[in-house]
Amino acid sequence: MSVMGAPDGRGRFGEFGGRFVPEALVPACLELESAFTEAWADPAFVAEFHQTLRLFGGRPTPVTPLARLSERLGLRVYAKREDLAHTGSHKINNVVGQALLTRRMGKGRVIAETGAGQHGVATATAAARLGLDCTVFMGEVDTRRQELNVFRMELLGAKVVPVTTGSRTLKDAVNEALREWVTCVADTHYCLGSVMGPHPFPWMVREFQRVIGDEARAQLEDLGVGVPDVVVACVGGGSNAAGVFAGFADTRARLVGVEAAGGSAIGHGAPGILHGMRSMLLQDEFGQIEEAQSISAGLDYPGIGPEHAHLAASGRAQYVEISDDEVLDGLTLLSETEGIIPALETAHAVAWVAGAAGNELAPGATVLLNLSGRGDKDVAQVRALMRGGG
Amino acid sequence: MTTLDERLSAARAGGRRALVPYLMAGARPDWTRLLEAAVAGGADALEVGLPFSDPMMDGPVIQEAGLAALAAGTTLDSVCAELGALDLGVPLVAMTYCNVVYHYGLERAAGRLREAGVLGTILPDLALEEIDSWAAVCDAGDLATVLMVAPSTPPERVARVAARSRGFVYAAARMAVTGAADGLGDGVAVVERIRAVSPVPAYLGIGIASPEQARAAATAADGAIVGSALVRRVLDGASPEQVETFVRGLREAIDAP
Numbered sequence: 304m305s306v307m308g309a310p311d312g313r314g315r316f317g318e319f320g321g322r323f324v325p326e327a328l329v330p331a332c333l334e335l336e337s338a339f340t341e342a343w344a345d346p347a348f349v350a351e352f353h354q355t356l357r358l359f360g361g362r363p364t365p366v367t368p369l370a371r372l373s374e375r376l377g378l379r380v381y382a383k384r385e386d387l388a389h390t391g392s393h394k395i396n397n398v399v400g401q402a403l404l405t406r407r408m409g410k411g412r413v414i415a416e417t418g419a420g421q422h423g424v425a426t427a428t429a430a431a432r433l434g435l436d437c438t439v440f441m442g443e444v445d446t447r448r449q450e451l452n453v454f455r456m457e458l459l460g461a462k463v464v465p466v467t468t469g470s471r472t473l474k475d476a477v478n479e480a481l482r483e484w485v486t487c488v489a490d491t492h493y494c495l496g497s498v499m500g501p502h503p504f505p506w507m508v509r510e511f512q513r514v515i516g517d518e519a520r521a522q523l524e525d526l527g528v529g530v531p532d533v534v535v536a537c538v539g540g541g542s543n544a545a546g547v548f549a550g551f552a553d554t555r556a557r558l559v560g561v562e563a564a565g566g567s568a569i570g571h572g573a574p575g576i577l578h579g580m581r582s583m584l585l586q587d588e589f590g591q592i593e594e595a596q597s598i599s600a601g602l603d604y605p606g607i608g609p610e611h612a613h614l615a616a617s618g619r620a621q622y623v624e625i626s627d628d629e630v631l632d633g634l635t636l637l638s639e640t641e642g643i644i645p646a647l648e649t650a651h652a653v654a655w656v657a658g659a660a661g662n663e664l665a666p667g668a669t670v671l672l673n674l675s676g677r678g679d680k681d682v683a684q685v686r687a688l689m690r691g692g693g
Numbered sequence: 694m695t696t697l698d699e700r701l702s703a704a705r706a707g708g709r710r711a712l713v714p715y716l717m718a719g720a721r722p723d724w725t726r727l728l729e730a731a732v733a734g735g736a737d738a739l740e741v742g743l744p745f746s747d748p749m750m751d752g753p754v755i756q757e758a759g760l761a762a763l764a765a766g767t768t769l770d771s772v773c774a775e776l777g778a779l780d781l782g783v784p785l786v787a788m789t790y791c792n793v794v795y796h797y798g799l800e801r802a803a804g805r806l807r808e809a810g811v812l813g814t815i816l817p818d819l820a821l822e823e824i825d826s827w828a829a830v831c832d833a834g835d836l837a838t839v840l841m842v843a844p845s846t847p848p849e850r851v852a853r854v855a856a857r858s859r860g861f862v863y864a865a866a867r868m869a870v871t872g873a874a875d876g877l878g879d880g881v882a883v884v885e886r887i888r889a890v891s892p893v894p895a896y897l898g899i900g901i902a903s904p905e906q907a908r909a910a911a912t913a914a915d916g917a918i919v920g921s922a923l924v925r926r927v928l929d930g931a932s933p934e935q936v937e938t939f940v941r942g943l944r945e946a947i948d949a950p
């Protein structure tokens with residue numbers, strides 16, 4: 304397997320990945336695997352995917368040289384502007400791909416899980432565009448924390464189901480979506496929101512997101528930068544990171560994934576099996592899954608995509624963590640120096656670059672920062688945090 | 694000690710239709726008394742749930758029981774210690790999720806379960822494609838790996854699942870997670886698909902709640918599995934006597950001429 308190539312026949316990236324699902328879901332996963340494999344090899348499908356992202360999704364997103372931040376940090380920082388994509392983050396790339404695939408498979412309905420609501424809003428958006436029914440599962444705690452996103456999804460014609468089991472957050476929303484999928488696989492596609500879950504999801508979602516890295520590679524070439532020294536992205540499940548890494552996996556660029564300290568599956572987890580995959584997971588000594596804790600709902604996940612677990616194990620990528628305290632500094636730094644308010648998730652990556660400048664990152668190093676999303680969704684929370692003194 | 698295959702085949706040869714109640718270990722402090730009550734009520738085997746934080750194949754009732762068990766500190770070791778002290782006289786099948794046994798270590802988990810008198814396991818998130826390492830350990834340790842056939846399982850795959858299943862095949866009556874429902878769903882068709890390719894006993898479960906359903910299930914298949922309907926009663930505070938009465942009601946319906 305080449306670095307960030309296709310997984311093996313069992314959906315493994317090294318020792319991670321696989322397909323750990325109830326028998327009832329196996330046929331649907333097999334169907335999806337062959338549908339995606341065929342579609343991705345079909346130039347007409349690939350063209351429709353890119354055309355939809357262009358005409359509807361706001362692609363290509365630019366690469367912006369961050370001059371003032373670069374000067375401040377003594378680096379040469381470039382941002383890949385996924386914050387400018389439709390719905391405000393990279394999530395649109397994946398959902399457009401999966402929605403088109405849903406239609407190609409002859410299914411008329413999608414279900415999705417969401418934490419903060421970003422993936423839910425993106426799924427509802429793509430579903431509206433393609434005329435698919437859409438139901439989104441969201442932890443009850445999150446529906447209260449992110450009321451506006453619930454309303455957005457409803458405006459887009461989706462049904463939002465509050466999940467009242469377990470911890471009532473993202474991991475339970477995934478459980479509930481999987482349980483629902485068992486009952487309706489025949490006519491419904493599960494539009495998973497990150498590079499996680501059973502094979503083929505981690506691979507498929509990364510392929511839909513690799514447009515980020517492929518575009519950025521060409522754009523940096525055009526800017527005369529060439530291959531950057533470092534590519535940095537925040538990591539929840541790991542889809543924006545996988546997408547941007549995929550464009551540089553075959554180069555000498557150092558790949559850095561930034562996890563939330565309270566959701567650091569690589570940093571504090573152990574190998575385990577959850578949500579259909581074998582990966583690194585936060586768990587206790589008995590193998591019970593622990594809850595993640597992060598200021599940003601999008602990084603509040605106790606696991607990480609299996610390909611990242613493999614990239615970490617093989618040493619091709621490095622995973623670091625940023626605490627909640629450092630995140631607000633990252634957010635204000637980018638806002639004040641560049642006029643870009645990043646999402647709290649994205650601010651983790653900004654904070655790492657700022658902290659690493661001058662030590663881990665040599666002066667003058669070129670850095671590609673994947674700006675996974677914009678901060679509009681977070682401004683009320685940020686204001687409350689700042690007024691409350693953190 | 695005999696294997697699950699031997700125990701269940703012997704029962705079938707005698708013409709007995711099996712009743713397999715499910716109970717969650719640790720859901721209540723007196724949970725082992727509930728196992729005894731189910732046996733007194735006429736259970737032929739017991740499915741014992743080992744709680745997992747994220748039970749993706751379970752509906753609200755068994756989820757609730759699992760969370761209660763976890764809150765009470767239930768672990769694979771604590772369950773095995775308590776089971777090992779019992780003499781129930783019927784085969785025990787542990788039902789849990791992959792991470793519980795993988796985290797414990799496959800060989801260690803199989804050994805510990807067998808030592809506690811468990812004869813088989815059901816890991817609903819371990820499908821055929823991923824089963825090899827666990828199956829090898831279980832085969833070596835005389836622990837049966839019970840696999841599921843779902844209504845969505847295509848015929849060619851039913852044959853492979855049935856061939857790899859030990860003890861019995863868990864026939865899922867419907868495309869759903871655990872939880873009480875009406876009727877037999879697709880159960881009859883699923884059992885027919887298994888029967889067409891395999892001599893292994895098939896027990897029908899998922900949504901079997903009432904004596905009438907249990908009778909229909911045990912008639913269509915070789916046995917009936919009753920979970921959420923029983924666990925609901927346990928969560929609502931049923932006494933061991935009430936559990937015994939409920940199970941006896943299922944037994945009598947199954948055995949009625």
Ligand SMILES: Cc1ncc(COP(=O)(O)O)c(C=O)c1O
Pocket residue numbers: 392393418419421422496497498537538539540541542543544600601602646648649675676677
């Ligand atoms: C802006 C943004 N970045 C990152 C993430 C984390 O997801 P992933 O790691 O899959 O990119 C989210 C998730 O909601 C997000 O909204």
